[in-house]
Amino acid sequence: MEQFSVTPWEIKGKVDYDKLVTEFGVERVEDRHLEAIRELAGDLHFLLRRRFFFAHRDLDLVLEDARAGRGFFLYTGRAPSKSPMHIGHIIPFIMTKWLQEKFSVNVYIEIPDEEKFLAKKVESLEEVAPYVEQDILNIIALGFDEDRTFIFKDTEYIAKMYKPAVLVARHINLSTARAVFGFDGETSIGLVFYPALQIVPTLFENRRPLIPCGIDQDPYFRLQRDIAPKLKRFKTAELLSKLVWGLTGPETKMSASEPETAILLNDEPREVRRKIMNAFTGGRATAEEQRKLGGNPDVCPVFHWYSVLFEEDDKKLREREWACRTGSLLCGECKLELAERVVRFLEEHRRRVKQAEAKRDKFLYDGKLAREMWNWEFRE
């Protein structure tokens, strides 16, 4: 049996999601959840329909809170690094934005601008600084509500976060932190403290938090669920996604630091086309063979990308799958079409990034929620 491991710092091997559900102690997203969301939201995002968000904690309770009018709030984040965000990074934000729109709730977005430095993935804070600003604009560009969304950098918002972080940290012993995060002797004491800062935003409101994120982030929030009752706050709910495949193969990791695996949000059209045309597919060795035997979309990163980002229409996705399996759609054509969709998406996205610049300060400092949060104090 293949070995794999999933931690917030690293994903190794081919992930077995069934095993992960058991190991992490999360629950599968069931039909009843999707029906309830459709009923409340009037609609169901394809990332939910297709169970890319496949697991959860306390999703039933969130839906009950929504139904009863108690509401909830959304929280997610992005740790800037020394390269731009890639297309997989935007998925939790797409999900979060959709939930904000459908449920009219507040969204908190943490930008832990110190985390990669403390994790020794970059050599200085200066190296990260330009990507901090790029990432913020990329996130705003996805369409969040400027008066219901607060985006905050750790090194700035620490003024408000440190006190509650101290309360959280008091409840996390070194032995727990080592067991949950795998810290060792080489780990910086700053990274050892960092989980407290990732937990603090779950305490921002006296309502249930819901965190749309990759399942690799679950360890933080598992810990939050032990601590929250001690601080008289809600255990956080989670809506957990699988990890997007890289272009280099099924179940591979998309990584901004390995350019061939990913499309970066600032890749030029020529670069996008080149990478996608070079992608691994579920196709056969020759066109002739493929026409005869068909391709295999189950192991195809190109098909995977259509399904998680570039084909919203279920019927069209099924048609594409059928055409592939029956050999009537060849990989060249399929990749070309994906490349064009990605190029169009990035063009549109960049247009929105331009517009985001003017709105940036609303999200960070003077939109309705941002203003509230700069006056916020944690009260037990």
Add this chain to the structure above:
Amino acid sequence: MEQFSVTPWEIKGKVDYDKLVTEFGVERVEDRHLEAIRELAGDLHFLLRRRFFFAHRDLDLVLEDARAGRGFFLYTGRAPSKSPMHIGHIIPFIMTKWLQEKFSVNVYIEIPDEEKFLAKKVESLEEVAPYVEQDILNIIALGFDEDRTFIFKDTEYIAKMYKPAVLVARHINLSTARAVFGFDGETSIGLVFYPALQIVPTLFENRRPLIPCGIDQDPYFRLQRDIAPKLKRFKTAELLSKLVWGLTGPETKMSASEPETAILLNDEPREVRRKIMNAFTGGRATAEEQRKLGGNPDVCPVFHWYSVLFEEDDKKLREREWACRTGSLLCGECKLELAERVVRFLEEHRRRVKQAEAKRDKFLYDGKLAREMWNWEFRE
């Protein structure tokens, strides 16, 4: 041989200062240091003359900086707990204030208002809050210069400290922190990070810091001296004191949580007199015996207190010692006199605490140095 251990969290057993000097790798204060200080300052504080500040790091370099006009800056601190400061706690501040006055330098005073909570010595931050304010006033009352002194609480000044703390933390691995501070599995991850915050003030100026403090605090600054060159800052200098004896015996610990060992700054006169009259002394079993054989000031906490706080005059101190040794001064009289001096000192101190209230904000927010520090940013 008796076992002892000295860490920032706990002092156990009878401290052997000679061994500690070797173990910590610090140096003894020598005659040449005292001569140089007297020459530069025009005077020599009795805590220096009597070598209560007995050890140092880089004191020669500080004196060279002073002589050459490059200057230096002073830094010390006080972690508030769930009881008032005792009389031993003010000694580093008395030394610091004297140095400020003589050398006209800036003083930074850290109030780590989260530390005792993270160290699990108190159960909540609320429990500490009243003592935070009391401690600040007690410190101001010792006579610091309001335009050259910045007093800051960690939970407030974290806004400015977190970024440099991240830079410091990156250079402290968990294995080092465990070795230096003895952290174990039960230690809060907040306390694991805390050393970075105690190191940050040594980076406040591009000059050499000098830290007057008890030798138990040396581990933090030993670590600072490894890290500072990586951040292009000065290795800190230290002026290290012995630990004041408790009233219960020679080389015992004065502890605010064991009231019989210490005089607290808010003890009533009746309480002061009772505690001192009950103190352990170097006296004999009976007055008759003492008149015949004399007392032993070497093991007497009462004599110790005269020498570190309540008799500035060397000649008078020698006379008292002689009178004790020869049996002409009995313990009752000697204690009574100490009690009256302590009562007078506390009365005067409280008067100054009252005056300090009006000046408090100068030290924290709007004195000359405080204003500068609220605009300060760490630049490498």
